[in-house]
Amino acid sequence: MFEKFLKGKTAIVTGSNSGIGLGVAHRLARAGADMVLNSFTDSDQDHQLARDMAAEHGVAVRYVKADMSKGDDCRALVEAAGTCDILVNNAGIQHVAAIPDFPVDKWNAIIAINLSSAFHTTAAALPMMRKGGWGRVINIASAHGLTASPYKSAYVAAKHGIVGLTKVTGLETAREPITCNAICPGYVLTPLVEAQIPDTMEKYGMGREEVIEKVLLERQPSKDFATTEQLGDTVVFLCSDAAAQITGTTISVDGGWTAL
Numbered sequence: 001m002f003e004k005f006l007k008g009k010t011a012i013v014t015g016s017n018s019g020i021g022l023g024v025a026h027r028l029a030r031a032g033a034d035m036v037l038n039s040f041t042d043s044d045q046d047h048q049l050a051r052d053m054a055a056e057h058g059v060a061v062r063y064v065k066a067d068m069s070k071g072d073d074c075r076a077l078v079e080a081a082g083t084c085d086i087l088v089n090n091a092g093i094q095h096v097a098a099i100p101d102f103p104v105d106k107w108n109a110i111i112a113i114n115l116s117s118a119f120h121t122t123a124a125a126l127p128m129m130r131k132g133g134w135g136r137v138i139n140i141a142s143a144h145g146l147t148a149s150p151y152k153s154a155y156v157a158a159k160h161g162i163v164g165l166t167k168v169t170g171l172e173t174a175r176e177p178i179t180c181n182a183i184c185p186g187y188v189l190t191p192l193v194e195a196q197i198p199d200t201m202e203k204y205g206m207g208r209e210e211v212i213e214k215v216l217l218e219r220q221p222s223k224d225f226a227t228t229e230q231l232g233d234t235v236v237f238l239c240s241d242a243a244a245q246i247t248g249t250t251i252s253v254d255g256g257w258t259a260l
């Protein structure tokens with residue numbers, strides 16, 4: 001389904017050298033889009049990812065270093081792409097601490113990377129989409145954009161914020177062939193989630209499998225993780241004509257988490 005229908009389109013995925021961003025980028029490339037990959041690093045491995053993706057899917061793929069915590073870098077990433085039909089705001093980080101102990105630098109970084117970056121990239125990309133006469137802005141929010149958990153104040157605030165930004169972007173483009181939506185995943189077993197497991201094991205005196213079953217999947221009625229491929233499929237669906245009237249809203253891919 002949806003094979004090669006994005007041929008001739010250019011897609012930017014922020015934070016795409018790992019996890020969900022990498023999975024989404026592969027799926028967009030498989031659908032025929034030329035890709036701009038991004039992270040804040042500039043390693044041989046980053047550029048090799050781009051070469052491998054180009055070879056696998058037969059599309060043009062570039063890697064552009066840009067730090068999504070910096071507004072100027074966000075705008076420069078879009079300018080470096082030269083054109084932008086599809087923008088996936090995916091870059092994100094996490095930190096877990098009670099509010100009185102929450103380090104201010106972590107709060108600022110999470111708000112900048114998980115929320116403000118999407119404002120800057122969207123501001124730079126919308127004029128390009130208007131010039132091209134078509135566009136899709138897809139923000140990777142979270143189940144934490146619709147619900148909350150203790151000790152994740154900055155993450156929950158940023159994800160609720162990006163859901164709000166999605167609504168405003170959808171309204172500002174409603175009369176144009178441009179849509180903006182947010183995808184709200186539950187847990188996906190990526191490096192971001194893996195990084196939380198050791199502390200949780202220590203905190204509750206549990207083994208890895210017990211943390212997965214009793215802490216992470218406890219929130220998900222499906223008792224299973226979503227995959228990066230399934231999130232890629234959701235992004236590609238939002239890029240399709242079938243989704244042309246879906247805008248300013250959220251799609252949950254969370255195994256029932258937010259239905260509870």
Ligand code: NAD
Binds near residue numbers: 068091142185191
């Ligand atoms: P991940 O750690 O695998 O990927 C995060 C990506 O963001 C990486 O490519 C990283 O290099 C990039 N990044 C981090 N800081 C950056 C910066 N300053 N500039 C540019 N890029 C930067 O994690 P993931 O789970 O794939 O997360 C991707 C998105 O999905 C995040 O926005 C996250 O909040 C969201 N999300 C993840 C889950 C989950 O369970 N994994 C659930 C809901 C939402």
